Amino acid sequence: MDRIGASVLTISPGRPFRASLTTFGALVWSGFRRYATYRQATIAGSFTNIVFGFLRCYVLLAVAAGAVGNRPAGYDVEQLATYVWVGQGLLAVTGMWGWAELADRIRTGDIASDLLRPVPPVVSYLAADLGRALHGVLTRFLGPVLVGLLFFPLVTPQRWQTVPLFVLSVLLAVVGCFGCRFLINATAYWLQDARGPQMLWTLGSGVLAGLYFPLRLLPEWLTVTLWVATPLPGLLQTPLDVLVERDPPALQAGLVALQAIWAVLLIWLATVVQRRAERKLVVQGG
Amino acid sequence: MGEIRAYAALAGGKWRSMLSYRASFAAEMLSNVGATVLDVTTVFVLFRATAQIGGFTLAQAILMTGLTAFGFVLADMTVGNIDDLKRYVRTGQLDTMLTRPLPVLPQLVFTDLPLRKLLRLVFGATIYGIALAANDIDWTPARVVLAAVVPVGAAFFFGAIFVLTASFAFWWVESGEIGNGFTYGGRDFTSYPITVYSNWFRDLFAYTLGFGFVSYQPALALLGRTDPLGLPAWAGYVSPLVALPAVAIATAVWRVGIRHYRSTGS
Amino acid sequence: MIQMRELRKDFTVRVKAGRLRREKRTVSAVDGIDLTIEPGEMVGYIGPNGAGKSTTLKMLTGVLSPSSGEVSVFGLTPVPQRTRLALRIGVVFGQRSQLWWDLPLGESFRLLRHIYRVPAAEHEARLRRCRGLLDLDAFLDTPVRQLSLGQRMRGELTAALLHGPRVLFLDEPTIGLDVVSKQAVRSFLAELGASGDVTLVLTTHDLADIERLCDRLVVIDHGRVVHDGTIEALHARYGSRRSLVVELDEPLPPGFTLPGASVTGVEADGHRVTFALDGSSSGAAVAALVAVASVRDLSVVEPDIEDVVARLYQAG
Numbered sequence: 001m002d003r004i005g006a007s008v009l010t011i012s013p014g015r016p017f018r019a020s021l022t023t024f025g026a027l028v029w030s031g032f033r034r035y036a037t038y039r040q041a042t043i044a045g046s047f048t049n050i051v052f053g054f055l056r057c058y059v060l061l062a063v064a065a066g067a068v069g070n071r072p073a074g075y076d077v078e079q080l081a082t083y084v085w086v087g088q089g090l091l092a093v094t095g096m097w098g099w100a101e102l103a104d105r106i107r108t109g110d111i112a113s114d115l116l117r118p119v120p121p122v123v124s125y126l127a128a129d130l131g132r133a134l135h136g137v138l139t140r141f142l143g144p145v146l147v148g149l150l151f152f153p154l155v156t157p158q159r160w161q162t163v164p165l166f167v168l169s170v171l172l173a174v175v176g177c178f179g180c181r182f183l184i185n186a187t188a189y190w191l192q193d194a195r196g197p198q199m200l201w202t203l204g205s206g207v208l209a210g211l212y213f214p215l216r217l218l219p220e221w222l223t224v225t226l227w228v229a230t231p232l233p234g235l236l237q238t239p240l241d242v243l244v245e246r247d248p249p250a251l252q253a254g255l256v257a258l259q260a261i262w263a264v265l266l267i268w269l270a271t272v273v274q275r276r277a278e279r280k281l282v283v284q285g286g
Numbered sequence: 287m288g289e290i291r292a293y294a295a296l297a298g299g300k301w302r303s304m305l306s307y308r309a310s311f312a313a314e315m316l317s318n319v320g321a322t323v324l325d326v327t328t329v330f331v332l333f334r335a336t337a338q339i340g341g342f343t344l345a346q347a348i349l350m351t352g353l354t355a356f357g358f359v360l361a362d363m364t365v366g367n368i369d370d371l372k373r374y375v376r377t378g379q380l381d382t383m384l385t386r387p388l389p390v391l392p393q394l395v396f397t398d399l400p401l402r403k404l405l406r407l408v409f410g411a412t413i414y415g416i417a418l419a420a421n422d423i424d425w426t427p428a429r430v431v432l433a434a435v436v437p438v439g440a441a442f443f444f445g446a447i448f449v450l451t452a453s454f455a456f457w458w459v460e461s462g463e464i465g466n467g468f469t470y471g472g473r474d475f476t477s478y479p480i481t482v483y484s485n486w487f488r489d490l491f492a493y494t495l496g497f498g499f500v501s502y503q504p505a506l507a508l509l510g511r512t513d514p515l516g517l518p519a520w521a522g523y524v525s526p527l528v529a530l531p532a533v534a535i536a537t538a539v540w541r542v543g544i545r546h547y548r549s550t551g552s
Numbered sequence: 553m554i555q556m557r558e559l560r561k562d563f564t565v566r567v568k569a570g571r572l573r574r575e576k577r578t579v580s581a582v583d584g585i586d587l588t589i590e591p592g593e594m595v596g597y598i599g600p601n602g603a604g605k606s607t608t609l610k611m612l613t614g615v616l617s618p619s620s621g622e623v624s625v626f627g628l629t630p631v632p633q634r635t636r637l638a639l640r641i642g643v644v645f646g647q648r649s650q651l652w653w654d655l656p657l658g659e660s661f662r663l664l665r666h667i668y669r670v671p672a673a674e675h676e677a678r679l680r681r682c683r684g685l686l687d688l689d690a691f692l693d694t695p696v697r698q699l700s701l702g703q704r705m706r707g708e709l710t711a712a713l714l715h716g717p718r719v720l721f722l723d724e725p726t727i728g729l730d731v732v733s734k735q736a737v738r739s740f741l742a743e744l745g746a747s748g749d750v751t752l753v754l755t756t757h758d759l760a761d762i763e764r765l766c767d768r769l770v771v772i773d774h775g776r777v778v779h780d781g782t783i784e785a786l787h788a789r790y791g792s793r794r795s796l797v798v799e800l801d802e803p804l805p806p807g808f809t810l811p812g813a814s815v816t817g818v819e820a821d822g823h824r825v826t827f828a829l830d831g832s833s834s835g836a837a838v839a840a841l842v843a844v845a846s847v848r849d850l851s852v853v854e855p856d857i858e859d860v861v862a863r864l865y866q867a868g
Contacts, residue, residue: 044462051467054487055474059332059339062482066336073335196313203317203324212328217335288669295666303654306695382650384615386667387638548617548631550563 023119024127031131045092046143053088053144057081057152060213073216078155079244083214085148087240091211092140093133093170094177094235097202101125102185103194115278122270126178133174155244162245165256169239172259177235179266180205186270189277210237216246227258231266234259292388296396304401311402319405322355325477326413340481341514345420347479349508352414353501354476357440359403359410365445367398369465372455380547391449391540411437424510432523436504439526440476443500446532447472449540456543468495476501481514488515496532499525553751554589554612554719559621561607561775581607583775584621591718594745594752596766598759600865604775605755609723612753613643625719639668642712646724649704650711651696657707658692661714668715675714682710685740702733709740713750720744722754726761738764759857771864778864783857790860796827796834798841799849808844813837 035042060080064070070077102125105111114121148154157163184201188194206212209232215223227233238259242252304311329351333344342350371394374380383390383397418433451465472491475483480492480502492498499521506513507522561582569575582604589595599605610616611623614630614637623630628637643650651660665675683689686706691699699707705725712720725741726734742765745752756762762769762783769786771779779786787793796813803822810827817826829837834852841847 040458040460041462044460044464048463048467048471051471052474054483055471058483058487059478062340062478063332063336066338068335191309193307193310195307195310199313199317200320203320207324207328212324213331217331292667292669295663299652299655299659299663302659303652306654378645378648381610381615381645382643382648384634385613385638385641385643385650387635387669388667389635545617548615549619 024123027119027124027127028131028134031128032135033131034128035132035135042139046140049088049091049140049144050147053085053148054151056088056212057084057148060084061152073214075214075216075244075246078153079246080214081148081152082154082244083240085144085152085154086243087211087236088144088148089141090170090173090236090239093136094173095129095132095136095181096177096205096209096235099129099181100185100194100198102182103188103198106185106188107193112281115281120271120274122182122267122274125182126175126267129178130174157243157245159245159249161249162242162252165252166239166243169242169256169259172256172263173235173239176231176259176263176266179263179270180231180235182270183266183273186273186277189273189280205232205235208232209235210240214240227255231262234262289388293392293396296393297399297401300397300399301401314402315405318403319409322359322406322409322413325355325474326351329477340479342479342481345417346505346509346511348413349417349421350479350501350505351477352410352417353436353440353505354473355410356407356414356437357410357500358444358473358476359407360437360441361444361448363400363403363407364441365395365448366403367400368394368448368452369469370394370398371452372459372461375455375547376459384548390544418508421509423508428523429508432504432507432526435526436501436508439504439529440500442529443496443532444469444472446529446536449536450532453536453539453543456547472497472500496528499528553591553626554587554753555622555624556585556587556608556612557622559585559608559611559623560619561604561611561616562619580775582611582618585772585775585777587770587777587780589751589753591751592745592748593768594766595754595768595770596762597753597755597770597772598757598762598861599755599772603772605772606723608772609721609753609755613641613721614638639715640717640719642715642717642720644705644708644712644720644722644725646705646722646727649696649708651704651707653697654695656693656695657688657699660696660707660711664711664714670715674716678714678716679710682713685743686710686736700733702729702736705729705733705737706740709737713744718749719751719753722752724756725754726756726758734758734760741765759861763857771861773865786857786860786864787855790863793828793830794834794855795853796829796837796841797824797851797853798827798845798847799824801846801848804845810837810840 057080060072060083061077063072064075064077064080072080075083102111102121105114111121114124117124157166180201184197185194187197191197208215208226208230215226215233215237218226238255241247242256245252247255326348329347330344332339333347337343339347368391371380374383374394380390383393386393414437423429447469448465451468454461454465472495475491475497480488480498483491488498492502503513503517503522503525505522507519507525512519513521559582560580562578562580564576565579566574567577581602585604585608597605597608607616611618612625612630614634617631625637626640628640630637650664651657652663655663661675661679664670665672670678683692686709688706688710691703694703696704696707709725722741726737729737738761741752741754744750745765752765754761754765767782769779769781769783770777771786779789781789795816800823804825812830813827814830815825816828818824819826827837829852838850
């Protein structure tokens with residue numbers, strides 16, 4: 001019995017921490033490898049991100065040219081350009097759109113085989129998503145950032161803590177974004193088909209995460225509400241604001257802490273929802 | 287006549303398929319119109335920080351945004367789903383289309399007519415109407431004709447871009463999102479005055495690919511403004527004609543693509 | 553009615569040669585095929601995977617253009633005259649569907665009537681016939697996505713026949729079907745062929761399809777026709793013979809010979825003997841045997857077509 005158990009990937013409270021970590025690592029690696037096979041899609045996606053980078057960047061710079069002190073919402077030209085290009089790169093790292101794997105598996109009933117595995121679905125999907133994000137950092141992130149560097153003046157961080165804080169913020173954005181997408185996909189447990197929620201997500205996430213324009217261009221009460229009451233600014237705007245050093249260090253740390261709270265909350269919610277769904281599956285037979 | 291009934295039947299089939307997913311259909315319809323609402327809202331938000339973008343006021347910019355929104359949705363609602371050609375090629379479902387007694391392009395278009403974009407069309411037309419009213423336009427007969435023709439020209443132009451980018455799939459099945467860079471990218475490009483772009487980028491998108499004639503030049507003609515970039519006033523009046531070469535090129539590339547597909551069967 | 557002359561189809565494939573280099577190589581999927589098919593024939597087209605079966609079928613239906621050679625169906629050249637040809641042929645690709653996934657099966661038929669511009673009365677008559685023969689009524693109102701594979705294939709067959717084609721091309725019509733559905737599809741096609749007004753051309757991996765349906769067998773390998781004729785002709789050519797197995801009360805006397813047959817096996821201390829028959833008739837041999845020995849039981853075993861075809865592929 002023990003020998004069989006040892007050969008199966010397991011993550012559970014009873015297992016030694018190191019073994020669970022190895023399993024988690026293996027799942028991350030499998031997510032990475034899977035995306036590494038989509039080489040052509042990576043090229044096509046980067047191309048499109050770059051085209052949109054140019055479009056957004058020129059428009060925002062034109063806004064800056066007419067704004068008071070050339071600083072719309074407190075960003076100077078270099079900060080805006082950095083915001084746009086790093087944002088185009090991050091888009092593929094957080095993987096905001098297009099993930100419907102869980103919903104598809106629920107719809108087709110394949111999810112049942114996930115439940116048979118000794119690793120909880122939220123954990124295994126999160127691990128695979130971190131692998132995907134890592135692949136995104138090494139491929140899709142670089143293209144837009146390099147093009148941005150070539151064509152526009154970008155900012156260089158001035159404070160020592162900016163880069164580590166940015167890395168942490170990106171990690172939290174990836175986890176938070178995964179949590180949102182998991183919850184959207186999980187509606188399929190009750191709706192059979194998550195297409196409706198999926199579409200509303202695609203519609204709202206881009207603009208409310210600060211992709212189309214920095215959210216600080218909105219009236220202040222709205223910006224603050226979005227930041228505190230929704231996880232969305234934490235998916236894109238927070239890491240970008242951290243990188244361009246839009247705020248003093250203390251406020252930046254606060255924003256990242258807010259991001260962390262949301263990330264934990266979302267993963268907890270995902271776990272609860274998944275447990276509820278499993279109970280429903282067992283009781284009602286799907 | 288028979289062909290028209292056949293296409294009507296295909297469109298009817300799509301309609302009834304949609305109705306079998308009523309809730310999804312409603313959600314899609316709402317999120318579609320929502321996307322256009324957000325595009326327009328973005329313009330308003332950007333103008334909160336500045337009185338002019340690229341030398342144009344909010345009302346003038348909205349005229350370009352509205353023109354683009356209306357023309358683009360007209361195209362998107364008819365041929366927008368041609369983008370799915372990749373899937374038809376990859377799954378071999380295109381073979382089935384080739385065994386039916388109808389030309390492939392209209393067959394694809396009518397089989398997959400994106401009716402969920404209907405509400406978006408209404409919104410696009412409304413914004414265009416409001417923008418026309420919001421600007422102080424000196425209505426001459428020529429401008430009246432122009433105002434009516436421009437959205438149609440834009441629709442044909444964007445339709446051509448849709449077909450052209452979808453045709454990539456004949457040579458490169460995994461072309462993925464590349465087409466979006468030109469279709470949705472083109473829409474974003476024409477939503478703003480082209481004075482905001484740098485020279486090389488403008489030369490490429492506006493004059494080489496022709497996107498400058500979709501909304502910017504006609505909007506100048508409607509507003510009676512001289513072009514800060516130097517094109518003569520009449521350029522705005524003839525710019526809907528840019529749809530003609532675009533459609534011709536798209537048709538030719540599509541034909542070559544089908545021929546290529548037939549010789550490679552990929 | 554269907555003619556192929558020196559028909560060829562070459563594909564260029566890129567093969568990896570080294571880390572980054574790719575080499576172009578030309579592969580002939582169909583390598584010079586000459587075939588004529590007459591009205592009313594039922595032709596089975598078999599061959600190993602990648603032998604060029606589907607490619608040939610695609611060239612016949614106007615999906616693919618030939619690299620060289622000629623092909624004509626009803627005197628039409630498929631690719632340039634595709635839409636005219638489409639009105640006169642029916643096509644079933646076993647692994648693709650021409651039905652509307654989200655609509656009830658009956659709706660698909662109605663849509664196809666408009667696409668093929670079939671007069672209502674003709675449509676009704678053909679549909680009624682298919683409904684009877686294929687038992688469609690039970691699931692006519694079910695969305696296609698909810699049909700079983702067997703039900704869907706029955707729908708596909710109907711869809712391909714509603715415009716009254718004179719030729720029906722079937723690419724793997726029984727692939728993936730359960731035993732009962734296979735039987736249903738086969739009996740339907742047999743009946744269709746027997747009526748004589750539809751010419752059938754089908755590719756398959758299931759030789760039972762061929763044995764049940766086809767009076768003519770075309771075996772293709774590496775893009776070339778390696779056999780064209782009846783199943784019997786195939787056996788005759790490859791020396792596969794029927795055999796006669798007899799159970800005897802007493803072993804046969806030594807040196808016993810049977811006219812028109814030769815002993816190929818002796819088992820159970822001579823109580824069971826197997827003869828290979830030279831001709832196709834076993835009557836004479838049985839009569840001669842019964843005259844000299846006391847026969848307890850007797851059976852005639854047909855040669856196994858799978859074996860023959862397997863040998864054929866290996867030889868190619």
